[in-house]
Amino acid sequence: MGGSAGTGGVDTASVTFFVQPFVPGGGIEPLEGVEICETDTTNCVMTDANGNAVLELPVDQEVSYTLEKEGYASYLDSAIISAPTEALVGMATVQRFADMYALVMSPYPMEGTGSIFIDTTEALVGATFELLDTTGKAFYRDEDLNFSLDLTATTSGGGGGFVEVSPGVFQVGIGGTAESCELFRGWPGDVEGDIKVPVRExxxxxxxxxxx
Incomplete structure (x- = not known):
């Protein structure tokens, strides 16, 4: 464990971040100056010249944290942390997001809504995602890592999600080839195998x- 933080001496664990720009086909480069904060708190750290930062987060409960840097999209990750762990994050630029949202005919910057992206390791083909308790426009990422409304499951590009989702906490049904996957980031859903994701404007x- 990392110790205790915040009021009441809550037990914490360290999350060690490495943050890099997300550039399809690009190399690994560190991204300095990313502010990482436990959501709605002043518990924040900043990535150094090597793209590294360590944030203490409460253990064994639903937590979330934001990643922000000028010129880049704002990210919201969620997890249940039980022990020290590592997080590799690739952050896309605002321009990259504007291009991707144009492909799914959705405005960017987002106004009044947020979005959800579910990533799958091993570039899993054939996984499906269903937004269960709210509405949103579904997309999957194609082989060139671009968003597409024409796909009905994940490709070798891995991942998919929803745009134009109202703020809140929502259940996502996991199906297809992803039924044997394990949750690494996100919260467990109310039904075994499903997940739960917080959404912010x-x-x-x-x-x-x-x-x-």
Whole structure:
């Protein structure tokens, strides 16, 4: 454990971040100056010249944190942390997001809504995602890592999600080839195998599934 933080001496664990720009086909480069904050708190850190930062987060409860840097999209990740862990985050620029949202005919910057992206390891093909208790426009990422409204499941590009989602906390049904995946980022859903994701206005909410 990392110790205790905040009022009441809450037990915490360290999350060690490495943040880099998300550039399809690009190399690994550090992204300095990203502010990472436990959501709605002053518990914040900043990435250094190596793209690294360490944030203490409460253990064994639903937590979330934001990642923000001028010129880049704002990210919202969620998890249940039980032990020290690492987080590799690729952040896309505002221009990259504007281009992707244009492909799914959705305005960017987001106004009044947020979005959800569910990433799958191993570039899993054939996974499906269903937004269960709210509405949103579904998309999947194609082989060139671009958003597409024409796909009905994940491709070798991995991942998919929803744009134009109202703020709140929502359940996502996981199906297709992802039924044997394990949740790495996000919160467990009310039904086994489903997940739960918080959505904030203007943020790109991520969940990550580790798949065999």
């Amino acid at each position: 203007g943020y790109f909410s991520r969940a990550i599934l580790v798949c065999p």
